Amino acid sequence: MDRLDLRILDQLQQDASLTNQALAERVGLSPSACLKRVRRLRESGVIQREVAILAPEALGASLHMVVEVTMVRDDRTLYRRFTQRMEAAPEVMQCYQVTGEVDFVLIVSVADMESYDRFCDNVLDAGQDVHKFRTLISRKRTKFQTRLPLGI
Amino acid sequence: MDRLDLRILDQLQQDASLTNQALAERVGLSPSACLKRVRRLRESGVIQREVAILAPEALGASLHMVVEVTMVRDDRTLYRRFTQRMEAAPEVMQCYQVTGEVDFVLIVSVADMESYDRFCDNVLDAGQDVHKFRTLISRKRTKFQTRLPLGI
DNA sequence: CGTGAAATATGTATCGT
DNA sequence: ACGATACATATTTCACG
Numbered sequence: 001m002d003r004l005d006l007r008i009l010d011q012l013q014q015d016a017s018l019t020n021q022a023l024a025e026r027v028g029l030s031p032s033a034c035l036k037r038v039r040r041l042r043e044s045g046v047i048q049r050e051v052a053i054l055a056p057e058a059l060g061a062s063l064h065m066v067v068e069v070t071m072v073r074d075d076r077t078l079y080r081r082f083t084q085r086m087e088a089a090p091e092v093m094q095c096y097q098v099t100g101e102v103d104f105v106l107i108v109s110v111a112d113m114e115s116y117d118r119f120c121d122n123v124l125d126a127g128q129d130v131h132k133f134r135t136l137i138s139r140k141r142t143k144f145q146t147r148l149p150l151g152i
Numbered sequence: 153m154d155r156l157d158l159r160i161l162d163q164l165q166q167d168a169s170l171t172n173q174a175l176a177e178r179v180g181l182s183p184s185a186c187l188k189r190v191r192r193l194r195e196s197g198v199i200q201r202e203v204a205i206l207a208p209e210a211l212g213a214s215l216h217m218v219v220e221v222t223m224v225r226d227d228r229t230l231y232r233r234f235t236q237r238m239e240a241a242p243e244v245m246q247c248y249q250v251t252g253e254v255d256f257v258l259i260v261s262v263a264d265m266e267s268y269d270r271f272c273d274n275v276l277d278a279g280q281d282v283h284k285f286r287t288l289i290s291r292k293r294t295k296f297q298t299r300l301p302l303g304i
Numbered sequence: 305c306g307t308g309a310a311a312t313a314t315g316t317a318t319c320g321t
Numbered sequence: 322a323c324g325a326t327a328c329a330t331a332t333t334t335c336a337c338g
Contacts, residue, residue, distance in 0.1 A: 009204070009206060009211075012203070012204035013203055013204050013206060014201075014203065015201065015202065015203070016168055016169070016202045016203050016204045017168070017201075017202040044210075045207055045210065046206060046207055046210045046211070047204050047205070047206060047207075048204075048205045048206060048207050049166075049167065049169075049204075049205050050167065050168045050169040050202065050203070050204050050205070051164070051165055051166065051167070051168050051202070051203065051205060051298050051299070052161070052164035052165050052168045052199050052200075052201075052202050053199070053200045053201050053202070053203060053298055054161060054165060054198060054199060054200060054300055055197055055198055055199075055200050056300055058196075058197065058198045059161075059198070059300055059302060061300045061301060061302075064248060066218075066248055066250060066257045068288075083294040083295070086294065086295055087294070087295055090299070090301040091301060092295060092297075093295075093296075093297055093298070093300075094259075094293065094295055094296050094297070095293070095294045095295035096216060096218055096259075096288070096290040096292070096293050096294070097290065097291050097292040097293075097294055098218060098288040098289060098290050098291065099288070099289045099291055100288055100289070102288060105218045105288055105290075107246070107248075107259075109300055109301070110301075111303075136220075136248070136250040136251070136252055136254060136257055137250060137251045137252070138248040138249065138250050138257075139249050139250065139251055140248070140249040141246070141247070141248050141249075142235040142238065142239070142247045142248070142249055143235070143238055143239055143244060143245075143246055143247035144245075144246050145244075145245055145246070146203050146205055146245070146298065147203070147242070148206055148208055148211055148213045148245075148261055149213060149242040149243060149261070149262075150211060150213075151263075
């Protein structure tokens with residue numbers, strides 16, 4: 001993966017709707033050479049997928065929560081079951097396993113408080129594996145980006 | 153925004169590289185009708201942008217931090233300056249303004265601990281507005297999705 | 305990696321409901 | 322106002338140099 005690949009990736013991180021022609025021009029390649037690289041980057045898994053980012057406010061999913069989860073005990077099997085449950089829950093946008101007093105941090109998106117209450121009952125408390133959790137209610141998501149710093 | 157728009161959005165949330173033809177077929181519209189809707193959804197800002205999601209591990213940006221920030225005092229101007237600083241920092245992927253004992257939660261992506269130390273010095277501590285912060289080091293990001301639950 | 309031609313997709317105009 | 326069909330334009334894709 002060379003400088004050209006990194007430039008391609010950085011462009012696509014910002015705008016994946018670019019045509020291959022326009023992308024090729026920006027990075028200084030012919031369309032065919034550029035396409036070959038993009039395909040290789042997709043197949044190798046560096047480009048995981050291409051997605052549309054929607055405005056949460058326009059869709060009634062504008063309530064974001066940061067949830068700090070502490071497990072009942074430190075146990076691999078318990079952790080695996082928990083992460084699988086989070087994987088299956090559509091409200092859970094992100095799940096980080098962290099070090100320290102807390103075991104997991106979740107980013108959860110819901111329409112309203114009732115939906116969040118249901119989430120707590122049906123997903124968080126459903127496994128007898130969560131000892132306690134603390135919810136930080138987000139009044140405002142002031143930044144949301146998916147662009148990783150590639151250092152180029 | 154009707155059921156058809158929601159189906160279009162949910163498809164594009166999952167895969168924005170779908171051709172308009174394939175998308176039209178999936179939602180049961182003619183290509184031209186589908187394209188009109190997609191264009192409208194883009195122009196109205198419901199579709200904010202289309203981006204490539206990259207594998208952080210493949211790019212040496214695999215260290216994720218959850219940072220809880222407490223400000224020196226509750227002050228609108230201070231908050232605005234802080235959010236602007238976070239907006240400008242490429243390491244800050246997300247910034248949530250939250251209620252409770254903590255004022256902000258950040259999701260930060262860096263290559264290594266040295267980069268994170270530099271970030272703390274040059275960005276977090278640079279404004280004399282942060283009273284204290286707590287870093288939760290992520291050992292593993294077990295889920296990362298951008299797909300909002302649209303309830304369809 | 306680049307060129308050029310065939311295959312495909314996008315975008316537009318027009319008509320019908 | 323919205324969707325379908327058909328046509329013109331643009332893009333993708335592949336064989337070859």
